[in-house]
Amino acid sequence: MMESARPLQTAGPFRYVEWGAEVGERAPVSVLLLHGMIGGPGNWDATASALAAAGCRVLVPRLPVFERAAGEATVVALAHWTASFLDEMGIERVVAVGNSLGGHVATLLCLEHPHRVDGLVLLGSSGIDELDMGATSFRRRDRAFLRERAEITFHDPVHVTERLLDEIVAVIDDRTKALSILGLARSVKRETVTDRLGQIAVPTLVVWGRQDRVTPPAVAEAFASGIRGARLEWIDRCGHAPMMEHPEAFHRLLTAFLLQFVG
Numbered sequence: 001m002m003e004s005a006r007p008l009q010t011a012g013p014f015r016y017v018e019w020g021a022e023v024g025e026r027a028p029v030s031v032l033l034l035h036g037m038i039g040g041p042g043n044w045d046a047t048a049s050a051l052a053a054a055g056c057r058v059l060v061p062r063l064p065v066f067e068r069a070a071g072e073a074t075v076v077a078l079a080h081w082t083a084s085f086l087d088e089m090g091i092e093r094v095v096a097v098g099n100s101l102g103g104h105v106a107t108l109l110c111l112e113h114p115h116r117v118d119g120l121v122l123l124g125s126s127g128i129d130e131l132d133m134g135a136t137s138f139r140r141r142d143r144a145f146l147r148e149r150a151e152i153t154f155h156d157p158v159h160v161t162e163r164l165l166d167e168i169v170a171v172i173d174d175r176t177k178a179l180s181i182l183g184l185a186r187s188v189k190r191e192t193v194t195d196r197l198g199q200i201a202v203p204t205l206v207v208w209g210r211q212d213r214v215t216p217p218a219v220a221e222a223f224a225s226g227i228r229g230a231r232l233e234w235i236d237r238c239g240h241a242p243m244m245e246h247p248e249a250f251h252r253l254l255t256a257f258l259l260q261f262v263g
Contacts, residue, residue: 002040002167008062014085016061017041020052028057029261032094034082034102036241037065037184038171043099046247047254054255055262059094061085063105065184066177073183075101075127075191079108086116095119095261097254099241100214101126101184107193110200118261120204120227121254124240127193128222130215143169155211155239197226204230205257207250209238231257 004017020028031051033044041060048058063078082105086094096117098106103125110117131152146168151157171177204227208220217234224232233253235242242250 002038002042002164004041004060005045006041008041012088014061014088016059016085016089017048019048019058019060020056028055029258030057030059030091030094031258032082032086032096032106033058033060034096034098034105035060035063036100036102037181037188038168039100039102043241043244047097047243047251050247050251050255051258054258056258059085059089059091063102065101066171066174066180073180074187075104075184076108076112076187078105079112082109083113083116092116093118095121095258097121097123098125099123099243101188103127104188104191104193107197107200108191110202111193111196114199114201117202119202119257120200121207121257122204122223123207123242123250124209124212124215125219125223126188126215127191128215128219130188130219131213146172152213153240154245155209155237156245159241159245194222194226197223198228200227203257203260205253206230206232207242207253208232208234209240209242209245210234210236211238212240214240 006017008015008017033048035043041062044060048060051058093116096106096109103122104127106120107127110120147160147165150160150168206220206224208217220232224230235246235249238245
């Protein structure tokens with residue numbers, strides 16, 4: 001699911017979904033949720049709802065994955081764009097949570113703008129090593145091929161609905177969007193973070209599906225060992241998107257992690 005159940009809001013050049021509000025006199029924890037390359041704010045609806053109910057302020061921007069020319073679509077540029085989004089929203093610091101490409105962006109936000117990030121949560125993050133999902137073949141209008149690619153994302157293929165496929169096809173059939181994805185996929189491979197993980201000095205939670213085929217378990221272990229003090233948690237019978245495939249298990253881990261930032 002790419003589109004959120006909530007309508008997108010606009011602030012300057014940014015489009016986003018916001019959940020939650022202040023509870024009493026205590027300021028909520030501000031949580032930033034970042035989606036993957038062919039995803040959207042709707043991927044985080046269950047998580048955002050759970051966090052809002054727990055008293056957090058939750059912001060889910062639509063990353064401008066499709067709005068940039070192929071040569072301008074880089075992961076570092078998205079990290080700087082995210083910092084500008086926080087400026088626009090008047091938010092100084094957040095706990096950054098990212099899945100897949102969003103995890104890569106969250107990691108670079110932490111590295112490039114360390115004063116903006118209190119904590120980091122990674123789920124199936126790119127930035128070290130990931131399966132080639134066939135971005136160079138996205139021009140193919142073959143629904144069976146696209147279903148096969150999409151099913152790799154999940155342990156249980158039931159999550160690849162006809163609606164999800166329709167959304168993927170709509171992106172792939174748009175030449176401008178397809179070229180942006182291709183440029184960004186090349187950037188993901190080029191702008192790795194392996195050698196910089198030791199610079200991260202904030203509390204970090206790494207949550208990974210044991211059956212993740214896009215960013216295999218060895219990638220989770222590399223993130224956890226490279227970031228000082230990072231905690232690694234596994235979710236069984238789960239692929240590349242724990243927040244979609246096992247939302248309740250993920251939310252338990254995330255809310256427990258966020259308790260350290262309350263107060």
